[in-house]
Amino acid sequence: MNGIEETSIVFHFCGQGVQWKTMALSLYNENSIFRNSMNRIDNYLKENYFNGESMLNKLRSLKDDGKKDDDQFLIHSILFMFQVSIFEIFKSEGIYPSFIIGISCGEMASLYCSGALSLKSVCDLLYERAKLMDKVVKINPFGxxxxxxxxxxxxxxxxxxxxxxxxxxxxxxxxxxxxxxxxxxxxxxxxxxxxxxxxxxxxxSTISFHSSAMDCVKEDALKIKDIEFKNSNSTIPVYCSYTGKLYKESNSFNIFKSIRDCIQIKKIYQDFLKSLESNGTKKLILVEISPHPNPLQILLQNVKSLKSNVFKMVSTDDSNEKIIYLSSLNKNNDDNIHINNVIETIKNFAKIKK
Missing domain, CATH: 3.30.70.250 (Malonyl-CoA ACP transacylase, ACP-binding)
Known part of the structure; x- marks a missing residue:
């Protein structure tokens, strides 16, 4: 379902700050597509980057004290494998986005799922970015x-x-x-x-994300080799969170800007809404790829300020004929029931047949 159609789907890959010890545990136990994808990526990271240590086991072993963990290697890895594995579930149901938005740490999964980066390239990027952020935490621990x-x-x-x-x-x-x-x-x-x-x-969190607190690692970041994109003609269009524009081969990922520059979510939302409207899209489904919902109010505010002739209302189910917002999971709901309901809603709204 790539490209602009009467009904378009946009995937929003969230940034960090949403992880917790048992997130997506029941989905992992009961959904083989999700579990196999999580294990595949975890094993790849374990063998090639973490000296045999499983990030998935590390997550499940966190203390039950409710405190956030600023271990950037864990956060980057877990968010990446979770988002890719949720994407695999949607893909297995014939659900593909017209656009992908990746926010901050979520850009790793967005670039991989779009087809712009190979698993090795994106894991190299993930590891180097986590290493930079880990150094920031040690130098500026009071953000x-x-x-x-x-x-x-x-x-x-x-x-x-x-x-x-x-x-x-x-x-x-x-x-x-x-x-x-x-x-x-x-x-x-x-x-x-x-x-x-x-x-x-x-x-x-103790990190002042996307601020001058990141300048302490600029010299290290400039030494990291740029990651080359694949042929962009074969990818799903994906937005860069710090420019607010679509990635192109000439506009490749800059690892320092990805942690330092201001995130342009308003610009992204208004750009893709205008693009969809100008190309004849009548209905929009925004799906947040996250273990818990975040940007509904952001979507409402940007739809309101856009003053679109098409996208005027937002709902969280398929009762609205213009635009709906869905989150892949919700910590207050059963994982499997929730994502199955999301899949059913998308298929009904977009008239998708597997």
Whole structure:
């Protein structure tokens, strides 16, 4: 189902911060396609990068204290193998996207699933990126990433001069940002100033993603050889999260920019919505490839600001005739029931036959 059609599917590969010890455990136990894919990638990483250590076993062995683990080798590996394995389930059902969006750490799986990178190339990239982020954690262990319901223009106009160490790390929509800092005093003062508005949510991590905190590894990153893409004519179009544009052979992956530059989610969403509309798409299914849903509000905000003649409403089921949002899994639901319902909804909405 590649290309632009009356009904288009877009896969959104989430970034890190969503992993937990038992995520997708029942899906792994009961779905052979998912399990075989997870094992295949885990074994490949174990044999070629981690001296015989299984990242999947490492995940299942985490402590039950509810604390987030900033082990970047584990996070990069687990998110990659999970997203690729979810993609394999959809592929087995004849479900293919018209576009793929990969956000930050999720770009590894997006580039592999699109066909742009081989397994060896993407695992080389994954390992080198995790190594850089691991060094960042050790050098800057006091990063504070947080979400805020505010537009970038408002933040720059009202706050950036008074809080110069708080940086815009991702632009989600007209009124949603990811900010980051390593300055706890500025974070506390800023939090108090906007407390009454109730618009701030801290991320349980010690990494100030996509900020100047990454500059400490720039020299190391520049030494890493660029990863070459395959022939782009044979791939599913995939968006680059830090440029907001589609990847091309002349626009290859830059490992430092992937951890340093501001993420352009608003730009991506508005670009693919306009592209689909101009090519005659009447219906859209956005599927988040994630163990738990994240970007529904982002989609709602960007649809609202786009003022599209076609995509005006968003729902989470196939009762709406224009655009629906689905997440591959939800931690509050049974894995197998949830993904089977998602598959059924996609097939009904897009009229797909296996």
């Amino acid at each position: 504070i990433p947080f979400f805020i319901r505010m537009g970038n223009e408002e933040f720059i106009e009202k706050y950036s001069k008074r809080y110069p160490d708080i940086e815009i790390c991702a632009i989600f929509s007209d009124d949603s940002l990811l900010l980051g800092t390593c300055n706890n005093d500025q974070f506390e003062n800023f939090s108090q100033e906007i407390k009454e508005k109730g618009i701030l949510r801290r991320i349980p």
